[in-house]
Amino acid sequence: MSASGYLGLLPLAILAGSAILVLFGLAFARQRYETAFALSMAGLVAALASLFFAWTGAPQRFTALLVLDHFAYLSMALSIGATIVVEFMSFAYFRARREENGEFYFLLQLACLGCAVLASSSSFASFFLGLELLSTPLFTLIGYRREREAGLRSAFMYLILAGVSSAFLLFGMALVYLETGSLDITTAARAASGSASFTVLAGLALMTVGIGFKLAVAPFHVWTPDIYDAAPAPATAFIATASKGAMAILLVRFFAPAGIAGAGPFAWIFAAIAGISMFTGNILALREGNLKRLLAYSSIAHLGYILVAFVASGNQGSAAVSFYLVAYFVSNLAAFAAVAGLSTNEAEADSIEHYRGLAKGHPWAAAALTASLLSLAGLPLTAGFMGKFVIFEAGAGAFLWVLVVILAVNSTISIFYYLRVVSALYRPASEAGTGSMSPRPAMPALAAIALAAMAIAIIVIGAMPGSLMAFIREVARDIASNAAAAL
Amino acid sequence: MNGLGSLALYLVVVVAIVGFIMVLTHLLGERHSQRGTAVPYESGIFPTGSARIRFPSDFYLVAMFFVVFDVAAVYLFAWAVAARELGWAGYAAILVFSLETIAGLAYLWKMGAFDWGARRKREHLERHGY
16 A cells, blocks of 8 residues: 555544544543543544545545545545534533533544545445444434433434344345345445346345435434434534435445446335435424424435435436535534524523524524525525535436426425524514523524534525536546446 | 245144143133232232332443453454464554554543442542542
8 A cells, every 4th residue: 555545544544543632632631621622623624634635646445445536535525524513513502511521522523434434435344334433423412411301312212223224234235245245335236237136136225224214314214303303403413414414425426336326126216215205304394393303304305305316326416416415514504503502501492483583683693594594495596506406407317307396396395494484583582582591692602603604605605606516526527437447 | 845835834833732722721721819910920929119229330331341342352353363464454453443442441541430339439529520
């Protein structure tokens, strides 16, 4: 392995090494909460910076486990960036009980490492390792506020469901291995294309269950609202973005090379999942009064949109998935930054009633939250609009007219419930004092910075998507050519 | 008769025999209703008190750590049997793994996770404040 080979591994090495540093900081430093935050942030920023150095060496394979191509680096940048934003919104959120909350950053960083491994895995072994490295910290992150009973209950629920879905995934991998005798993802994908045997198809179907659980697409979505609601807002933000994003990237990497997303039984399966997810998410969200649950339902629908681009497959499909992920990340992170910033140690800012009259006390926060919700709804001049646009383009290019029509119908449905929240922001606060908190606390500085940065990103991507789109198309071409070389 | 057919026959016979025994027991068995009949674990002694008592769970933590480090040892053995074939790359990998495990151990030690009993906990609390 040459020196540039190890340079390519640098982002993963920095993430892992700095996680150990955070652990030492927690054990030995006096100001353990602040130290953990600073060390973890330094590690994440260093890992993000190291991507620039690693970029030139790509694409390359590191042993049989990892493929370090531009696509992997792009998704690493997304996961690390999302984790940085999540840490910004966590700082004030967890500060009240700082003696015992420093470990949050350690666990978050491990989960981020899991995302990075997942996105760059080229073998079932690293796929599973990355997935477990991502899931295991999440159990703790979900139940992190252990004084809240609902959080603990949801953590156990996630533990059991993630265990079951991992079992499905492993069984599926074992069946594919039985037929192909290889743990390599491209080999498996090749075996699945064309006239695949029943064993391989059964294996892939079982794997789809495991992947579907992680993506929280219907009919594997049932856990989503409860866990979104009960987890602390920053942890929810991480589950909604980095965790699902890494899995979506892996799905593209797995299925794109062989083109089985575009043909054969799996095109039908994923098309069905996409359609059901869009309707389920949007219809369940219509009458939801809790913002975190509403975002959970909306994320089910958004993953459905992403699957439309995935089924479209090809270069355009991969690029559309990646671009939509960027838009989905910034919109969701902005929304959760607002929730985290407005929550206090006593009360989570989760009911929509709670946001009534926000525009009066916190005009900028209200404006940023509006931008995020409009972006999720996919209105023009926001990142979400451009994301939907490229998915329409990819879907139409692949002649998936039914899915495109369902997507259009669902976009219209979704506008209704996002606007319901937006209208609450600009209505006067109810005279009953909204129950939980009046006067509203000031927004913590770091959470406000995260919210502002994400809101600006939504507008910039929405208004000037050209260069980002060109960049992502370049990267997506890269994955296709790699796959062609591997086959 | 092929393999699956005999398995099916076997299943039918098993269900039939068990069902027959249960029906027969129901018809022929004696019925009695005394003070302890409906009590779980009917063995002569009436249960006293509740089973829901609080007891220290320190042992659970220690057992958990034991399992974690025990699994780490499994990896060491797996490396050791193939040490020569794996060469220096394998050595570097197992070194990183061991250092990470030791880092975890140091963290647990410093956090007082291995302190046993309430007295040690109190001392730790006084010294560190958490």
